[in-house]
Amino acid sequence: MIQDGYVLSPQPACCYMKNWKPFFPFxxxxxxxxxxxxxxxxxxxxxxxxxxxxxxxxxxxxxxxTAKTTKRLLRFLVLVQFLxxxxxxxxxxxxxxxxxxxxxxxxxxGASVILKGTNAGTTTDADGNFSISAANGSVIxxxxxxxxxxxxxxxxxxxxxxxxSDSKSMGEVIVVGYGSQRKRDVTGAVTTVxxxxxxxxxxxxxxxxxxxxxxxxxxISNGATPGSQGQIRIRGNRSLTTSSGASDALDxxxxxxxxxxxxxxxxINPDDIASVEILKDASATAIFGSRGAGGVILxxxxxxxxxxxxxxxxxxxxxxxxxxxxxxxxGTEYAQFKADAAKYNxxxxxxxxxxxxxxxxxxxxxxxxxxxxxxxxxxxxxxxHQIGLQGGVENTQYALGLGYFNExxxxxxxxxxxxxxxxxxxxxxxxxxxxxxNSLNTLSYQNNPGGGGVPGGLVRLxxxxxxxxxxxxxxxxxxxxxxxxxQVSPLTIKTKKSSSLSRTRSLRSFNSLxxxxxxxxxxxxxxxxxxxxxxxxxxx
Numbered sequence: 001m002i003q004d005g006y007v008l009s010p011q012p013a014c015c016y017m018k019n020w021k022p023f024f025p026f027x028x029x030x031x032x033x034x035x036x037x038x039x040x041x042x043x044x045x046x047x048x049x050x051x052x053x054x055x056x057x058x059x060x061x062x063x064x065x066t067a068k069t070t071k072r073l074l075r076f077l078v079l080v081q082f083l084x085x086x087x088x089x090x091x092x093x094x095x096x097x098x099x100x101x102x103x104x105x106x107x108x109x110g111a112s113v114i115l116k117g118t119n120a121g122t123t124t125d126a127d128g129n130f131s132i133s134a135a136n137g138s139v140i141x142x143x144x145x146x147x148x149x150x151x152x153x154x155x156x157x158x159x160x161x162x163x164x165s166d167s168k169s170m171g172e173v174i175v176v177g178y179g180s181q182r183k184r185d186v187t188g189a190v191t192t193v194x195x196x197x198x199x200x201x202x203x204x205x206x207x208x209x210x211x212x213x214x215x216x217x218x219x220i221s222n223g224a225t226p227g228s229q230g231q232i233r234i235r236g237n238r239s240l241t242t243s244s245g246a247s248d249a250l251d252x253x254x255x256x257x258x259x260x261x262x263x264x265x266x267x268i269n270p271d272d273i274a275s276v277e278i279l280k281d282a283s284a285t286a287i288f289g290s291r292g293a294g295g296v297i298l299x300x301x302x303x304x305x306x307x308x309x310x311x312x313x314x315x316x317x318x319x320x321x322x323x324x325x326x327x328x329x330x331g332t333e334y335a336q337f338k339a340d341a342a343k344y345n346x347x348x349x350x351x352x353x354x355x356x357x358x359x360x361x362x363x364x365x366x367x368x369x370x371x372x373x374x375x376x377x378x379x380x381x382x383x384x385h386q387i388g389l390q391g392g393v394e395n396t397q398y399a400l401g402l403g404y405f406n407e408x409x410x411x412x413x414x415x416x417x418x419x420x421x422x423x424x425x426x427x428x429x430x431x432x433x434x435x436x437x438n439s440l441n442t443l444s445y446q447n448n449p450g451g452g453g454v455p456g457g458l459v460r461l462x463x464x465x466x467x468x469x470x471x472x473x474x475x476x477x478x479x480x481x482x483x484x485x486x487q488v489s490p491l492t493i494k495t496k497k498s499s500s501l502s503r504t505r506s507l508r509s510f511n512s513l514x515x516x517x518x519x520x521x522x523x524x525x526x527x528x529x530x531x532x533x534x535x536x537x538x539x540x
Contacts, residue, residue, distance in 0.1 A: 093133045098159030100128045100142060104426075105306025105397055108163055111144035116151065126521070189280040191215060195273045195302070202316055202382060204405055204416060206265045206273065206299070207232055216280050226380075226407040227416030227446040229266055234280050234295025253278075253295040254288055258438050260512045260530035261291070262299070267442040267508045269403045269420040271314060271386040274302045301438060303424045304390050304397030312388045320380040322410050326455075331369030331463045335360070357481035360464035368466055370478075372458045375467060376490050380408040395428040411454050412494045418444040432518045440510040449493055449500040458490060467491055501539055508534040 100108040107128025114121035115132065116139040124130045134140060134154050143149040147163035191214045198209040207230040211219050218233045232253060239250040255262045262268070277298040284292035329337060335356060342352035356364065389400040403420040419442070426436040450457075465478035467489065474491045493500055511531045518524045 093135050094154075094157055095131060096134050096140070096154055096157055096159060097129070097131045098161060100124050100130065100144070101160070101162045101306060102147075103162065103165055103305060104303055105162075105392060105394070108144050108147070111142055111147075111163070114141045114143075115139075116141050189216070191217070191278040191280065193276045193278075195275055198270055198273060198276070199314075202318060202384065203270065204266065204382075204407055204418065205229060206268055206270055206276070209270055210276070214278055217278060223452045224409075225411075225414055225448050225452055226409045227266060227444070227448075228452075229264065232297075234278065234297075235293070238293075251294050253297050254284075254291045255297045255299065256288075257299045257440070257510065258301055258512045259514065259526075259528040260510075260532075262510065263532075263534070266418075266444065267506070267510070268299065268440070269386070269401075269405070269418070269422070269442070271384070271388075271403055272301050272401055272420070272422050272440065274300045276300070301422070301424070301440070302388075302390075302399060302401070303426060303436075303438075304392045304399040306392050306394060306397060309389060309391030312390070313386065314388075315383075315385040317383045318381065320382060320408075320410060322377045325373045325377070326459050328371075328373070328459050329463065330371075331364055331367075334463050335364050354483075356464070359481055360462060363464040363466065368464060370463050370465055370467055372461050372463075372467070372490060373455075376412070376454070376458060376493070377410050378412055380410050382407045392426075397426045399424045411450065413447060413449050413497050413500070416444070416446045418442060434516045436514050438512045440508075442506070442508045442510075444506045445503060446506075447501070447503045449497070449502045450490070451502070454490060454493070457487070460484070461487065461490070503539050504536060505538075506534070506536045508532075 098113075100111045100113075102108055107126070108124055109126050109128065111124040111128070111130075112121060113123065113130045113132055115134055120132070122130050122132050132140065136154055136156075138154050140152045140154060140159075141149065142152065142161055142163065144163060147165060150161060150163060152159060152161060193210065193213050197213060198206070201209045201211075203209045204227060207219055208221075210217060210232075211230075216234070218236075220231045220233075222228055222231055233251060234253045235251075237251050241250060255265060257268065277300075279287075279292065279296040279298065282293075284296045288296055338352065338354055338356055341354060342350055345352055384403070384405045386401065386403045388402075390398075392398050399422070401420070401422040403418070403422075405418045405420075406415065407417075408415045421441045422439065424436065424438045426434065428434045461484075462479055462482065466475055467478065469475050474489055474495050476489050476492070477485060477487070478489050479485055479487050509532070513529045514526060516524060516526045
């Protein structure tokens with residue numbers, strides 16, 4: 001009888017097996033058909049007929065039980081191995097000491113130092129030092145207001161961490177005049193632009209780099225000639241004047257470089273700028289008085305940093321081309337235009353004060369049609385090269401920079417060149433006194449023959465005139481015989497550069513000295529002094 005997978009028989013319990021092995025699930029042979037359900041002795045074997053056992057189990061059912069037992073044993077072995085590996089990873093904690101510094105090598109006070117995944121932590125003291133108990137391989141998280149958070153893996157008992165500034169953080173510390181505040185604590189309207197953002201736009205001056213990067217600041221280009229500066233307005237035009245120069249003096253912002261009022265922005269090398277803060281509301285007058293009525297631009301230049309001396313180079317070269325020419329008449333169209341002007345003259349039909357001159361009639365008959373724009377416009381270039389040196393030790397940091405900028409225009413002989421030398425040094429005397437010196441020196445040349453009126457003169461000049469005489473010389477007065485007879489050929493910009501010279505040389509040395517004393521925690525006194533020397537000459 002078969003019941004629940006078992007074969008029941010009145011015969012004594014016995015078992016027949018093929019290749020029988022002693023009973024144990026893990027030693028079961030795949031060739032065995034049946035296994036004993038319980039142990040048997042010799043007497044049992046003697047009574048067993050050649051028939052089925054009283055209780056036998058099929059091979060398939062036994063293999064399932066074997067698999068379950070194997071899984072349990074494997075789980076137990078994995079658990080034992082995990083416990084052994086865990087015990088090997090447990091190490092004895094050590095005392096880790098370190099120091100947290102800023103980008104410029106100055107200590108960060110009050111920085112948070114926490115062991116990742118735990119509540120254990122500490123803060124840095126006035127010199128940026130900290131001490132914490134941690135194991136080798138553990139991770140320490142260091143954070144501070146205005147800086148990017150860093151995670152350091154412990155590999156020894158001595159650490160030195162340098163935090164990078166976070167310009168996007170609301171906890172950023174920004175300059176607001178003669179001091180600094182956290183950005184979240186500033187009640188006035190302040191816009192901050194970093195030096196990295198400014199350098200995204202190759203430009204000879206700061207104003208061109210600020211376009212589109214400072215909300216609420218309006219910048220208008222005054223010209224397209226090389227070296228020309230723009231007009232900047234932070235609080236709008238509030239004064240009635242008769243010239244743009246007078247308007248700039250009354251409504252333009254106050255520019256302050258490293259705490260000292262500055263002048264033209266063309267004398268600042270954009271590569272020397274670390275950051276720019278713009279004070280846009282009336283609160284600026286509380287710090288700078290009436291000079292800040294038009295807003296204030298605070299420029300902070302680069303300084304030295306603690307560490308090995310690092311030499312850097314930054315340069316670019318680009319080509320400038322005209323975006324498009326004015327659509328003007330050719331010779332035939334110009335002659336027809338003058339004929340139509342006389343034909344449809346209602347005051348004096350058939351007559352015009354702008355009839356073709358004899359030279360223009362001869363040129364029309366000869367098929368002459370001059371495109372003056374194509375003769376004058378030429379591709380220009382813009383190049384900039386900057387070499388810097390930064391370094392220092394804990395108490396002394398220094399920086400040196402050399403710069404060269406050259407821009408040529410699309411009009412021949414128009415160019416702008418600038419040579420700059422910058423040197424800074426910061427010295428800490430004891431624990432409470434710090435002094436520093438910054439020197440910005442600029443020599444620039446701006447050559448602008450014809451000024452910004454050259455394009456307008458080109459479109460007004462008659463196309464019915466030959467640019468050159470029969471002997472190959474320049475036709476100096478192409479509009480001879482007309483009311484514009486005194487107009488000189490624009491080709492003289494190319495052929496007579498010495499006669500059309502319009503060169504301005506500017507020399508400037510801007511020097512600032514400061515002394516800072518830490519009186520109490522959170523209270524310090526700073527003294528600023530500046531010396532500004534400038535000289536300019538025309539056609540030198």
